Amino acid sequence: MAGTERIWLKHYPPEVPAKLNYPDIPITRFLIDAAKDFPDRDAVIFLGKRLTFSQLLDQVYRFANALKSLGVKRGERVGIMLPNSPQAIIAYYATLFLGAVVVQINPLYMRKELEHQLKDSGTETIVCLDAVLPKVREVEPVTELKRIIVTGIKDYLPFPKNWLFALKSKIDGTSVKVEYNDHVHSFVRLLKKALPKPVDAVYESGDDLALLQYTGGTTGLAKGAMLTHRNLVVNCLQAEAWLYKAKRGKDKILGALPFFHVYGMTVVMNFAIRLASTIILVPKFDRDLILQLINKYRPTYFPGAPTMYVGLINHPSIDQYDLSSIEACLSGSAPLPVEVQEQFEKLTGGRLLEGYGMTETSPVTHSNLVWERVKNSTIGLPWPDTDARIVDPETGEVLRPGEVGELQVKGPQVMKGYWNRPEETKQVLKDGWLSTGDIGRMDEDGYFYIIDRKKDTIIAGGFNIYPREVEEILFEHPAIEEASVVGVPDPYRGETVKAFIVLKKGQQVTEDELNQFCRARLASYxxxxxxxxxxxxxxxxxxxxxxxxxxxxxxxxxxxKAQ
Structure with a gap:
């Protein structure tokens, strides 16, 4: 096998082409087209608040003009530290309209994580939730931040939910008083003052950088994967070809995956905008809320992580909800147990399929077929224009079907490289082939299987956790002499984090004390x-x-235990 033979193509349905045509356009063109073709269709439903595509584009233009008035220029990095909300979509597309670069930031990050990402990316502007403003202000002196734009969940809630949310925040002590000044700005006020005139920065080519998406990658500490406009456009069009029964202006997509994660950003946000689908936004995973939203708004697509489907099928009142609107779900971020797949499909009557991807690939490279034959326990077939092969991790020799080695992928969705890390880029990208760090095999039909992780990354609830990062925090505790962190099987999260501790002689510490110590320094997951x-x-x-x-x-x- 030469490594470029696509033996999987024989299983493609007639509706899915092996090759696609990719227009040389910025990812923002999808929003312009959706607003032109479906101006009055709901683009977003957020806890009762609705925005049509024309309203969404209007607010994106306003925010782009607001950023421009603050001095944001083409190529500058703009951090977005928001949960799923209209503001997250508006800030994302406005940044890209300006020709600036989005830096997605998890709102759960603690100081060290936030500081590293802001410093490494050189972010000068951040759009953040009011609840995380204290963390942002704490790291501000040691970063290049010049502008902080603050918004709150209540800003896009309908009355009286906005009033009740503000009242609840005051009562439970989560309300944050924001003092605005020359470099701390109100998201809502900026929108009101700005004009909705079109903003279109000079677009040179699909190689223009759109996004720095941080990942531990296949080698160690978090680094920014440079994703271009072409990468993002390509992965959207590949998804559209794969889900060929989806129709523009017809579907609704449940937005439970966080948009600050590349998976949610592509398969929910960008994909929905491309198809002019309504996004039913979920600010954080809450299975009661998700069941209510499915029951009320009838979404047709529900991309998610295995833990989401596990949570729903085990809900004590699942029989009280009608989930029959769900036609297809693409599961990623962690292995999908067969029993979970079967139970969820029985509940919904729709399809639940496992896929595969990486931050470095924008992210999807493989998936099982949606409406045709599926092999259980596989990540499926490579997507159109995507090559994949299994190689010997030591020699790089391409292996035959059935042999176990490292998965490598190649395609137009593969990143440009790592931000300011040419040496690490060279380690994983050679002749267009990306070494994934995952150990797997390909069978005689071209279906791929992931067997194990080459590195020690823990995937819990769809989030990547890097043992070294957790260990470094544990080593800061004065009672700890040695610490090692691994992922152990967990029926709900897929994996969970376990720490093995050796205490210094004469020292004592309890699990509760370590838990509190870590929670003050790490994101909860x-x-x-x-x-x-x-x-x-x-x-x-x-x-x-x-x-x-x-x-x-x-x-x-x-x-x-099982015996």
Whole structure:
């Protein structure tokens, strides 16, 4: 096998072409087209608040003009630290209309995480939620931030929800008083003052940088994957070809995946704008709210992570909700258990399919077919114009079907490289082929399987967690001598974080104390859920802690429990 033969194409349905034509346009063109063709169709439904496509484009233009008036220029990085909300969509597209570069930031980040991302990207403007403003102000002195634009959930809630939300925030103490000045601005006030005149920065080509999406990648600490306008346009059009029964201006998509994650950004936000589909926004995962939204607004597509579907099928009142509007769900970010797939499909009558992607690939490269034959426990087939192969991790030799090695992918959705990291880019990108760091195999039909992670990344609830980052926080505790963090199987999150601790002689610390210590320094999903205190950790002959031994020990414990 030469590595470029696409044996999977024989399984493509007639409706899905092997090759697509990709126009040389910015990703913002999709919004202009949707507003032109479906001006009065709902673009967004947010907890009862509705915005049509013409209204959305109007507000995007206003915010783009507001950013321009503040001095934001082409190529500058604009951080967006927001949950799923109309403001997140408006800030994203407004930034891109200006020719500036979006830097997506998880609102759950703590100081160290936020500081690293802002400094590394050179972000000068940030659009953030009022609740996270204290964290932003804390890191402001050590970053290049010049402008902070603040908004709140209540800003886009309909009356009386906006009033009740503000009242509840005051009562429970989560209300944040914002003092506006020359560099701290109100999102709502900026919109009101700005004009909705079209803004279209000089667009040179699809190679124009659109996004810095941070990831640990396949080698260590978080770095910015440089995604271009072409990358984003391509992945949207590939998704449209794959879900060929989707019709422009007809569908509704449940937006439960966070848009600050590349998966939600592409398969929900950008894809919905491309198809002029209504996005039913979910600010955070709440299974009660999601069931109510499905029951009320009847979405046809529901991209998600396995933990979301697990949460829904195990809801005690699931039988009281009508989920029959769901036609298809693309599951990503973590392996999808077969039993979860089968139960969810039985509940909805729709299809739940596993796919695969990476931040570095914008993100989707593989998926099972939506309306045709599916092989269980696979990530499916490569998408149009996408090559994939399995190679020997040591020699790079392309392996035959059935042989196990490292998955490599190649296609027009693959990133430009890592921001300011040419050496790390060279390590993972060679001749257009991206080394994913995942170990897998391809069968004789061209279906791909992921067997294990080459690196030690933990994927819990769809979020990537890097053990080294958690370990560094644990090492800051004065009682800890050694710490090693691994992912252990979890029936709900896929994996959960377990920390193995060796205490300094004469020191004592409880699990509760460590939990509080970590929660003050890490996003909640990164905090260890399990702790085990040991006298020593397994090490190699050169003193390196052997995480794999710890993982194997955990597997043995699970097997013994099951017997």
């Amino acid at each position: 990164k905090v260890p859920r399990l702790y085990e205190f040991r006298d020593e950790l397994p090490k190699s002959s050169v003193g390196k802690v052997l995480r794999r031994v710890l993982v194997e020990e955990e597997k043995v414990k699970l097997q013994q």
